[in-house]
Amino acid sequence: MLALYHFGPVANSLTPLLCLLEKGLAFDNRVLDSRKWEHHDPAFRAINPNGVVPVLVHEGRTVGESTVINEYLEDVFPEVPLRPADPWLRAEMRVLTKYVDEYFCPALTTIGAHGATPFASKIDKAEMAARLANMPDEEVRRKWATVSETGYSDEELADARRKLGNCIARLEGILDGGRPWLLGEFYSLADIKWYSMAPALPRVMPEACNPDATPRIAAWLERMAARPAVLALPDYAPKR
C-alpha cells in the first residue's frame, strides 16, 4: 500500500523515512544506490520522471518532495500526530521546515556535493558525460557538472559555511528555555526535518557546533538519537 524510494537514512531521504517509522506505518523499503545512479535508471524514472528521491507511492499515486510527503502522511495517517493541532504552532512548524528546505539544505548540499568531487572527478570523462546527459533534472545536472569538473569555488564554500553558522545559531536559539523539541513539548515534523540535516553540523562545523559552544543542540541531538524510530534507521541504510 505504501512504498518509499530513498537513498537511506540521510538528508532529504531521512525526512519521510523517519516520519513513517515514528508513525509505525508499514511500507515497502525501496533503497536506491546513488553511487550506481539507480535514481536515473528507466525503472525509477517510470515512477518519478525527475529522477529525484525521496518519493512516496501510495495507492498508485506518487508524492514527491520530502517536506510535502510528510504533510501528506499527516493528512492521510493522522493517528500518531506529528503536526500540532494549534494552528499557530503548526505555522511555526512550517516556518521551520521551510527554512531547512530553502536555507539549511542548499548550504549543506554545497558542502556535501563538493565533498563528492574526489569521487566524481575519478569517473571516466566519457562515462561522466553519459551520466550527465542521463540526468533529467537540470539543476541536478548542473550541480554534478560542477562537482565532476572543478568543485565549488572558495567563495561559494565560504558562503555555504557562513549560512551553516546561521543555522547553528538559529537551532540553538530555538531550543532556548529548556524546551525538549523545536516546538516545545510537542515532537513534530520540524524535529524530523532538522534532524535530517543537523547531525552533519558537528562534523562540518566542529568549531561552531560542539557541546561547549552549543549545548542545547548537543542535548537535542542526543534526545533525537535515543528515539526508537531513530534507533531503527540503520536497518534502512543501503546494503553495500
Next chain:
Amino acid sequence: MLALYHFGPVANSLTPLLCLLEKGLAFDNRVLDSRKWEHHDPAFRAINPNGVVPVLVHEGRTVGESTVINEYLEDVFPEVPLRPADPWLRAEMRVLTKYVDEYFCPALTTIGAHGATPFASKIDKAEMAARLANMPDEEVRRKWATVSETGYSDEELADARRKLGNCIARLEGILDGGRPWLLGEFYSLADIKWYSMAPALPRVMPEACNPDATPRIAAWLERMAARPAVLALPDYAPKR
C-alpha cells in the same frame, strides 16, 4: 482581529493579500512603504524582528512567510476552501507553492533587485550604509549591499533568466489539457502563489512568455485578472 502588514499587491505580499480577499475575510490593511524602509523601523520590528513582510497578526499572534500564512488561513478559516480536500491534490498544491518559493521567487528577486540598482545607487553612500546597518536580516542586507554597489553580475542575471525560462515551461506544462486552474477544476493556493510572481513573466521575458509562445499562461493570467478578488487588489496598493 486580523491584520496584514505588506508592501501592496505584488510578489510575496500579494500571496496572503489575495488569500484574504478570496476568503472574504475582513482585516486591517497595513501597507508599508518599502521605499521609505518602513519595514526596518522600530515600530514594525516590534511586530516582526526580522523586518520582513508580509506578516499576519491574528489574535495577538504573528505568522510570517507568505506560503505559511496562507496554510494558516486555511487551518483557521476553512469556510471558503482554497486547499483541496483530496490529500494527493493537496500535496500537488504544496509541491507547486514550494517550487515558487525555492526556485521562481529567488530568480525573479535577482532580476527585480538588480532593477533597483539605479534607485539604490543614487542613495547617498552614508545614508545607504546606515540603512544597511539597520537591516536585521543578514541575507536581505547582503542583497541590498550588492544592489547598491554593483548590482548582480551578467552571469547571475543570465542564470536567473534561465530559471525563469524553466518556470515559464513548467507553468505552461501544468496548464496542459485545458485545465482552468493549476490543480484542474479547483482554484487553490497554488494559483494564488504563482499569480504573485507570474504577471512579471511577460514583462521580464517577453520573447518566451507571450500569447503565441505560451497561450495557456496568457489565458490563465486573463482568468486570474478577471476574478473579483484580483480586481479589488489596486485598493491595497501603497498610496504615493
